[in-house]
Amino acid sequence: MPVTPTYPGVYIEEVPSGVHPITGVATAITAFVDVFRRGPLNSAVQVFSSADFERDFGGLDALSEASYAIQQFFLNGGSDARVVRTGDEATAVAANITLRQQPGAGSNIVNVRAGRLVRGVSVPDPGTWGNLIRVEVDHDVADPTDPAQSFDELFNLTISEISPASGRLTTLRSETYRNLAMRPGARNNAIDVVNEGSKIVQLDRDGLAALPANLSGFRPAATGTLGAPISASTAIPASGATLNVNSGAGPQTVTVDYTDTIGDLATYASVLQQAIQAADLADPLIAGASVRLVRDDTAGTNVRFHVVAGRGGPTFDSTSTLTFSGGISGTLGLTATPNAQQISLGGGADAPAPTSAVLRGSRAAKTGLYALEDVDLFNILCVPAAATLDATNLSAVVTEYEAYCLERRSFLVVDIPGTVDSTPDMQAWLTNNATLRSRNAAVYFPRALMPDPLHDGRLKNVGASGTIAGVYARTDAARGVWKAPAGTEGVLRNVPELAYVLTDPENGVLNPLGANCLRSFPVYGNVSWGARTLDGADAKASEWKYIPVRRFALFLEESLYRGTKWVVFEPNDEPLWAQIRLNVGAFMHNLFRQGAFQGTTPREAYFVKCDKETTTQTDINNGVVNILVGFAPLKPAEFVIIRIQQLAGQIET
Secondary structure, three states, rough: OOOOOOOOOOOOOOOOOOOOOOOOOOOOOOEEOHHHHHHEEEOOEEEOHHHHHHHHHHOOOOHHHHHHHHHHHHEEEEEEEEEEEOOOOOOOOOOOEEEEOOOOOOEEEEEEEEEEEOOOEEEOOOOOOHEEEEHHHHHOOOOOOOOOHHHOEEEEEEEEEEEEEEEEEEEEEEEEEEEOOOOOOOOOOOHHHHHHHOOEEEEEOOOOOOOOOOOOOOOOOOEEOOOEEEOOOOOOOOOOEEEEEEEEOOEEEEOOOOOOOOOHHHHHHHHHHHHHHHOOOOOHHHOOEEEEEEEEOOOEEEEEEEEOOOOOOOOOHHHOOOOOHHHHHHHOOOOOOOOOOOOOEOOEEOOOOOOOHHOOOOOOOOOHHHHHHHHOOEEEEEEEHHHHOHHHHHHHHHHHHHHHHHHHOOEEEEEEOOOOHHHHHHHHHHHHOOOOOOOEEEEOOOOOOEEEHHHHHHEEEEEOHHHHHHHHHHHHHHOOOOOOOOOOOOOOOOOOOOOOOOHHHHHHHHHOOEEEEEEEEEEOOOEOOOOEEOOOOOOOOOOOOOHHHHHHHHHHHHOOOOOOOHHHOOOHHHHHHHHHHHHHHHHHHHHHHHEEEEEEEOHHHHEEOOOOOOOHHHHHOOOOOOEEEEEEEOOOOOOOOOOOOOOOOOOOO
């Protein structure tokens, strides 16, 4: 507000300039909806690469059309995707297990379920992939910093995702959480800590008995062989003492030899480890075993030996145990009942192939397509699985997706069924699906053939939507959204062959019908050779005939929609209108300088009008300000005509 002068001197006031820069929105954020091997159901997850997709959704899956489309999207230039895993929630089950207080007995402590945190909510991650999650528990903990906690209620949790490869189990990723407790409200509460940080599992106590009043000793049993408590002052066994270890193949004698004086059990644990490993070098469970000493109470007067079997062998089984008997095993407390080496989650089940109802979903429940309600912006939408449905259901899915694209100012790339594999078939498909014509959609023929890593690189017939979405993204980045994503620059990467080889006359039949052709040319290879929307059939004479014109208009609409929100509730008079003209005009002029419009001058290229002619007194009374923006779009040179003429006689110069 203005400064009120009260004393002689100089006063400084900052005067608003009225500049509100408008930033253009992204143009190639692509959404995919389908079933996947893993991932949270009905939640749109942002992925930036094929590696992200493999980590979050399991990568390629023979039952998922979109998994191949997403790979093609990134290979062809895409860099930002929103992936929605949909499926029948009644049949898609997340793997789970309940950790108990004792091996096979005792109180149920906590449920472990495959899942992750999505927007602050713990959600399950269904699928058979979860059956390969392994959980390990140990009690090698620090003194509790909370005086309300006891030493024997703390535990460490390690979660690993395992993959069988080449006859051996490989750990894909692992997470470790230390000094956890089940005490409600504690800063180290296991459910809060793990659920917040884990990308593999979520914890809960659903269906379990209430927590006991005294939580001392209320923790999951340690995996592996956890010995009974022994005094920390227990005498060190003499060199040459023996005991037996058995991994299931029969007892092996362990002789614990040493020459240097051993003064404590912690040092003896390392000597015992070496002796156990040497007892049977041919058995990976024994040869890779590890031994550590674990405190059993706060004072450290009691300790336990904790023995874990080796995991390096191809025969490793998470249910394996190492049992000890004879000799000094009783002195060391190792005759206690062992637990499994790792606890495996189980019961995970995949969802079946998607149906029309699953792909469409429910807006109220934000499932299927409508999981994208939680996404702020997406520009391109692909649903490759729709092409696997029968004609009626395909039409229903595409119709709903087109309507949603109109609502969200985005563009749908439609895949054709695999049975449409000739020019007459494509003509018939366009005729039978005339109701699908939309200015916010495009269709491509034929389908693409790409090497399938899941089948030794043999060519797989896939819909073109993922590849084309990548071409859109690549063209936008290199030339701008106003450039047609087609031509010799529209190379289809990782597409060595097309499902059908079109000739020029066949291309000439489909192009006027609004079908974009994928062509194969010498030198250039396989390219996108069409840039028409489904509303672009010659007979319709639509102003939205071309993809770049429509997508550029959507870009302008979204950018201006977001960039003019500052106008709301401003005084509706000429000063506001002038600011609007200034800011919108600056945005349009910047696009003009980039070559986004026809015309050699700004006057020929665009106009911005906001004054008393667009906003009448009645509009002002109703709280309305009208802004009129016009632009001259660049339309692609779809047909190049070269005229050649003979000259009669010589030309004099």
